[in-house]
Amino acid sequence: MPILKNIGFLATCKEEGGQGAIHPIRNAAVAWKEETIQWAGKETNIPDTYAEYEPVDAGGKMVIPGLIDCHTHLAFGGWRSDEFTMRVKGKSYLDIAKTGGGILSTVRGTRNASEEELYKKASSFLEKMSALGVTTVECKSGYGLSVKEELKILRVYRRLSETHPMHIVSTFLGAHAIPPEYEGDREGYIDLVIEEMIPAVSGEDLAEFCDVFTEESAFSVRESRRILFAAQVAGLTPKIHADQLTSCGGGELAAELKAASADHLEKISDNGIEAMADAGVVGVMLPLASLYTQEKPLNCRKLVEGGVKVAVATDFNPGSAPSYNLPLAMMLSCNQGRLTPEEALKGATIYAAKALNRDHELGSIEKGKSADFAVINAPNPNFWIYHFQPNDCIMTVSKGEVTHSEDRK
Ligand SMILES: N=CN[C@@H](CCC(=O)O)C(=O)O
């Protein structure tokens, strides 16, 4: 059984105390047995029980809970680098979608890929995410848009969760776009989602959450409510891509349905913020998406001051956010979203766990929680995020196993 010693700064990230309270312990140690944390505290106070534990030296560095990326579209076929150039030259995300690009382009690429190809590609992303200190990844479907293809993507996630020492949380996103074969028959597609996809997904227990892209150009509030209500009845918890491009009431709907999270929120209304705060819905900032689509970023301060807990995620996908770098998203959530580094850290740990209804087992360094942490080559969160470097993660421990380790003198 290992004990990590010589930790200069342990950011425990316990939930209480608000967005910026990371509850640090200086000169700390953490002991774990198999997948579970046994003890965390000051090194001078290590109980005798852990005297026989095998010491691992943290080199005086910072230790944080394993990072949680609570919003990704991890499995997809192809890429969309052509759209990147088009957007740089002034075409909007919606203009590109209207001419057959955007989500539907990735639907073609994903339908053309085998389950094995999707598995291998997604698996290589997970390895690189793990090297950045990430130990939990939420993964959405939504590039299949037929019963067979949506199940194919969700089965990739199931296999990843069985083969990788990371926590994989699956979300069904059949209502991401209307597929070409249902053009002109949106009611028909929504019926397919409700009557065939949701029962199939819940029947095979392939997802915990159901997400909808609630947007003028995607699914209306009325349509989203219908879909999410059916999902709730089938045992899936709602999540919403809300108020990204237009203020259309996605935040309010998330509150009404007691969704686990409402994500994006660049155009959230004041009423939406109030409703989310009252209902305890976590707001998820996705700064890479606003950066790549050249949209005004979400001002997280308004949410924090309005009583909403804010999580930070990458939104990793081949179109609007083609990077899985969660520390980069955290840095942007500070520079563009006005979170402090400590607030961003809480947003990528315990509040991200909350957005996945996993805060009882993930997201903080406390006795009884999953042994997930990252050793970071920085003295504290402020210096880490301020002096942003390609990768400051020296070691990642996920479910008690070392999944990444790098010798740095
Ligand atoms: N907004 C909708 N869905 C994704 C984008 C997916 C894509 O562009 O392929 C998002 O979260 O940004």
Ligand SMILES: [Zn+2]
């Ligand atoms: Zn997304």
